[in-house]
Amino acid sequence: MKLYIPLDSAAKALGVDEVAAALASEAEKQGIEIDIIRTGSRGMIWLEPLVEIEQDGIRIGFGPATPEDAAAILAGNSDKALGPVEELDWMKRQDRLTFARVGVIDPLDLADYEAHGGLNGLRRALGMTGQEIVDEVKTSGLRGRGGAGFPTGIKWQTVHDADAPQKYIVCNADEGDSGTFADRMIMEGDPFTLIEGMAIAGLAVGATKGYVYLRSEYPDAIAIMSRAVEIARAKGLLGADVLGSGRAFDMEIRKGAGAYVCGEETSLLNSLEGKRGIVRAKPPLPALEGFLARPTVVNNVISLATVPVIFEKGAQAYADFGLGRSRGTVTLQIAGNVARGGLFETAFGITLGEVVNDLGGGSATGRPVKAAQVGGPLGAYLPVSKFDAPLGYEELDAEGGLLGHAGIVIFDDSADMLEMARFAMEFCAVESCGKCTPCRIGAVRGVETIDRIAQGDADALPLLTDLCEVMKDGSLCALGGFTPLPVMSAVSHFPDDFAHGRAAAE
DSSP, X not given: OEEEXXXXXXXXXXXXXXXXXXHHHHHHHHXXXXXXXXXXXXXXXXXXXXXXXXXXXXXXXXXXXXXGGHHHHHHTOOTTEEEEGXXXXXHHTOOOSTTSSTTTSOTTOHHXXXXXXXXXXXXXXXXXXXXXXXXXXXXXXXXXXXXXXXXXXXXXXXXXXXXXXXXXXXXXXXXXXXTOOHHHHHHHHOHHHHHHHHHHHHHHHTOOEEEEEEETTOHHHHHHHHHHHHHHHHTTSSBSSGGGXXXXXXXXXXXXXXXGXXXXXXXXXXXXXXXXOXXXXXXXXXXXXXXXXXXXXXXXXXXXXXXXXXXXXXXXXXXXXXXXXXXXXXXEEXXXXXXSOEXXXXXXXXBHHIIIIXXXXXXXXXXXXXXXXXXXXXXOEEEGGGTTOBOSHXXXXXXXXXXXXXXXXXXXXXXXXXXXXXXXXXHHHHHOOSOSXXXXXXXXXXXXHHHHXXXXXXXXXXXXXXXXXXXXXXXXXXXXXXXXXXXXXXXXHOHXXXXXXXXXHO
16 A cells, blocks of 8 residues: 655644654554655645545545544545545646646655656757757746746856856755745755756756755755755766766755845855855846856746756747746745645736635635735735736736745735734844845834834824835845835735824824
């Protein structure tokens, strides 16, 4: 009997290891021979710990499981039975491309990876020139999945065209935004797809060395990625002769120290070089003078992990998903005060309201939803009146939002948006690297100004607006430049929350 049980960090936090141990113990007691395969998470976090039992090639789910459910699960008569996992509404409605193998395979079994389509993309890319690879990525419409959505192919073209004795591929795995976990889930559940994507990127631009900059707060991802790199090297996927092609690409895992600002690419590069994690002024662009002053591709985990899909299925097949200039799929991370949180991959174009109310099931408290913050702690707080907005880079920008990493944090009507605005500004004050004055000083003054509003100072509100304009236009990096977005969206969309301090004072 084959059992598939997640090793994902979220599932672990919910007790999956204890469930796995109970199942192993119960099977031994009953004399049942079982094979437990640890996988990534399917992304249905409200059903974790999720146990799957293979029956006639179909995986039947049970969850959320507890150790006390072990005997009933093995007997197949548990009240936690969910039916075939692939037939669950959450799974059927997805367009799983990047996450097709997550929750399905043993993440460290390279043969299992290949059996599910792995390495097909790399093998195809090995038969192409660097320019042909870059052109394929351009045709796919792939854009950066970690921030402003810059076209990946354009970035690769710049590095491809640069003349240098050494080039680098750097994966930004410093997933520090609240409400985001897609990078972690890929690295824990399907690490070889990231390795394959980085190797294809190396072939495209002529880089022979890569680095994954991985945040220290992800110990499981660090362990799995490190082991996956060792396996890939031993099997000839990495090294001086990639899959016997005569072409070289190798990579390392580097652990960051937990500074949020190191999610910004130039701060990351400084940290990777052993320097203090502070932003660099641009120009020069990292694509021309990046790691060790050499041309460097810096891409997010999801961007690079999606590259193998593009080369396996074809650029046009990938581009056929989505809307407008947002092509392919978006990996929605649904979190906060929500009934059904988790990861859902679908084509760009789904509306925010569908995500919050249909997929997410509304608030976990049962109270009316008040707002959703999209794009991490620097994203806008969008009211229910904006929930018809389709999720695409330009489409959400037109509504005053920021798609970014597609993390969506939901709030019910008990949330005080003045307090949320204060949190965003305080977050910037704490996490600022101190490089530029608007971020270093502006965030501190911003917290003080919001406190004045809360205490009833009517003159402080226009000061906050002016301060946000200075931060937006003067900051060197996204931290200071985007912090005004959540603050001013809170002021604009929830004016009553900013009036209560004045009303109380009066």
